[in-house]
Amino acid sequence: MATRYFALTLGIIFLLVGVCGFIPGLVDHPGMADMDNNLRVTGPGTGYLFGLFHVNVLHNIIHLLFGIWGIFAYASYPAARGYSQSVAVIYGIFTIMGLIPFEHRFRLGPNSWQ
Numbered sequence: 001m002a003t004r005y006f007a008l009t010l011g012i013i014f015l016l017v018g019v020c021g022f023i024p025g026l027v028d029h030p031g032m033a034d035m036d037n038n039l040r041v042t043g044p045g046t047g048y049l050f051g052l053f054h055v056n057v058l059h060n061i062i063h064l065l066f067g068i069w070g071i072f073a074y075a076s077y078p079a080a081r082g083y084s085q086s087v088a089v090i091y092g093i094f095t096i097m098g099l100i101p102f103e104h105r106f107r108l109g110p111n112s113w114q
Helices: 002-020 057-073 077-099 102-106
Strands: 047-049 053-055
Touching (some): 002 057, 053 057
């Protein structure tokens, strides 16, 4: 039962964060001088959620999808267990990817071929 409530709670949190990312009053849009050079995703729909977390449209959509998935996974124990395991693995991979400097190692940055 706790696994189902975990999926529901995490789903609701993801859904709320995804929706909040689309509300202009909750997203600060810094000027180009204030942008961190490592966060190169710019343009409409980008900013800092609550002034703290860098978000963009794709990021918000992914949060919405994880939220909807979590809410639907609440329906049964096997679905909730699969959701919980998948979220752990996916975010574990994201964590490892965040620790590896891919831009410099694999020349993925916009100025890497100069």
